[in-house]
Amino acid sequence: MYIKTPQALCAGDSAGNWYPRRFIHGVPKMTFDVVVIGAGAAGLMCAAQAGYAGRRVLLLDHANKAGKKILMSGGGRCNFTNLATTPQHFYSENPYFSISALKRYRPEHFVELIERHGVEYVEKAPGQLFCASSAKDVVRVLLTECEWAGVEVRLKTQIESVERQGEGMRLMTSAGRIDAGVVVIASGGLSIPTMGATGFGYEIARQFGLDVLPTRPALVPFTLSEPWKSRFAELSGVSLEVSVSCREKQFREPMLFTHRGVSGPVMLQISSIWQPGDTLMLNLLPDEDVATTLREARDTTPKRQLSTWLGERFPKRLAQALMAWYASAQESRPLAQYSNVELDSWAARLNAWALKPSGTEGWRTAEVTLGGVDTAAISSKDFSVKALPQLRFIGEVLDVTGELGGFNFQWAWASGVACGQAC
Numbered sequence: 001m002y003i004k005t006p007q008a009l010c011a012g013d014s015a016g017n018w019y020p021r022r023f024i025h026g027v028p029k030m031t032f033d034v035v036v037i038g039a040g041a042a043g044l045m046c047a048a049q050a051g052y053a054g055r056r057v058l059l060l061d062h063a064n065k066a067g068k069k070i071l072m073s074g075g076g077r078c079n080f081t082n083l084a085t086t087p088q089h090f091y092s093e094n095p096y097f098s099i100s101a102l103k104r105y106r107p108e109h110f111v112e113l114i115e116r117h118g119v120e121y122v123e124k125a126p127g128q129l130f131c132a133s134s135a136k137d138v139v140r141v142l143l144t145e146c147e148w149a150g151v152e153v154r155l156k157t158q159i160e161s162v163e164r165q166g167e168g169m170r171l172m173t174s175a176g177r178i179d180a181g182v183v184v185i186a187s188g189g190l191s192i193p194t195m196g197a198t199g200f201g202y203e204i205a206r207q208f209g210l211d212v213l214p215t216r217p218a219l220v221p222f223t224l225s226e227p228w229k230s231r232f233a234e235l236s237g238v239s240l241e242v243s244v245s246c247r248e249k250q251f252r253e254p255m256l257f258t259h260r261g262v263s264g265p266v267m268l269q270i271s272s273i274w275q276p277g278d279t280l281m282l283n284l285l286p287d288e289d290v291a292t293t294l295r296e297a298r299d300t301t302p303k304r305q306l307s308t309w310l311g312e313r314f315p316k317r318l319a320q321a322l323m324a325w326y327a328s329a330q331e332s333r334p335l336a337q338y339s340n341v342e343l344d345s346w347a348a349r350l351n352a353w354a355l356k357p358s359g360t361e362g363w364r365t366a367e368v369t370l371g372g373v374d375t376a377a378i379s380s381k382d383f384s385v386k387a388l389p390q391l392r393f394i395g396e397v398l399d400v401t402g403e404l405g406g407f408n409f410q411w412a413w414a415s416g417v418a419c420g421q422a423c
């Protein structure tokens with residue numbers, strides 16, 4: 001593997017073309033069997049596999065570093081897979097598309113890879129595997145694999161055009177012209193533009209006549225309008241396990257109050273379902289039928305204050321806030337003084353609290369992109385465009401998006417391996 005400046009990697013001729021040094025005396029232009037665009041999770045994996053399959057591989061990226069999203073993922077520790085991966089954990093217009101690749105490259109395969117490289121990992125939540133130390137370990141593994149497979153990695157390179165050239169493809173780049181047998185687009189989705197995300201893959205898809213399904217940010221925190229924005233801002237940092245449902249999908253995980261609204265795993269998950277205008281139904285006490293337990297509490301401990309009852313179930317700041325929001329100026333009263341109607345109102349707000357977000361934080365903080373290149377035109381076996389097999393799409397640029405918990409990386413690895421081995 002070479003990660004080099006243009007001068008070190010290649011030599012130019014009088015016409016301004018540039019060639020890899022090893023081709024100077026033979027081939028009068030830069031030619032590779034496989035050019036992978038995007039040195040992220042899917043591209044690194046694909047390039048290594050194609051290299052091991054005996055192909056001459058060039059991996060290009062416009063960023064100054066490979067695997068930037070891997071480095072920032074999982075709070076810097078990369079939730080690199082989920083042992084429970086099945087196609088049911090992915091959103092796509094075609095729910096069957098992911099089956100083949102996910103079946104062939106399973107979480108255990110990636111675990112075996114990082115174990116071989118001596119990376120330690122932990123299961124932070126059931127099935128969710130994270131690096132024990134740092135996400136840098138995953139990037140190191142992938143770059144080492146590329147090196148061993150003879151892949152040339154070239155960063156800080158702008159792709160100016162991608163054209164069909166007979167049975168192959170021709171790229172014009174900021175470093176010159178490159179001919180390739182196969183071009184793999186692994187340029188990811190639109191989330192976190194400051195990390196190098198672009199709509200490049202969608203533009204290429206459209207250029208070659210493929211459909212791109214509408215994209216929207218997912219696994220993203222919600223924003224709220226007043227008065228809830230200010231109320232939640234005061235609780236910023238408070239977290240509790242809740243269940244939340246929207247459009248017949250339900251998740252149960254921790255929720256986090258933030259300065260702008262709500263986040264935490266449960267909100268990120270439901271953001272993939274939520275559409276503007278939808279209301280979220282929150283159950284703040286998913287293990288309790290509050291209408292029943294409040295009546296029982298009133299019967300057995302009539303002198304207990306409602307605020308005490310809430311304080312036993314919620315973080316202190318939230319219990320106090322609930323009293324302030326819903327008991328208005330009234331002082332907390334003993335449970336005996338609450339009517340059935342009042343208790344039922346409390347049950348409704350605790351077991352079925354309707355919250356209407358004003359929006360999401362958008363691409364700036366979204367972890368993934370829903371939608372993307374329509375899989376209808378893509379082979380689920382080798383990820384080639386059916387009508388143009390020398391062009392391929394892998395990873396997040398495709399209309400395949402995982403739930404939170406390591407599924408998105410597993411898709412990047414699986415699609416990268418399936419494509420790379422078939423290049």
Ligand SMILES: Cc1cc2nc3c(=O)[nH]c(=O)nc-3n(C[C@H](O)[C@H](O)[C@H](O)COP(=O)(O)OP(=O)(O)OC[C@H]3O[C@@H](n4cnc5c(N)ncnc54)[C@H](O)[C@@H]3O)c2cc1C
Nearest residue numbers: 038040041042062073074079188196200395396406408409
């Ligand atoms: C903050 C954050 C945390 C995340 N945490 C997790 C997690 O813990 N577990 C999980 O499974 N998933 C996580 N994800 C999602 C995961 O990072 C992505 O699904 C995954 O990286 C997609 O891999 P990819 O290779 O398809 O795209 P990417 O990893 O995004 O790679 C795309 C590459 O293409 C390059 N590129 C883009 N445009 C161009 C262009 N025009 N020219 C040249 N190169 C270009 C980019 O620079 C980038 O290197 C997280 C995402 C974010 C943003």
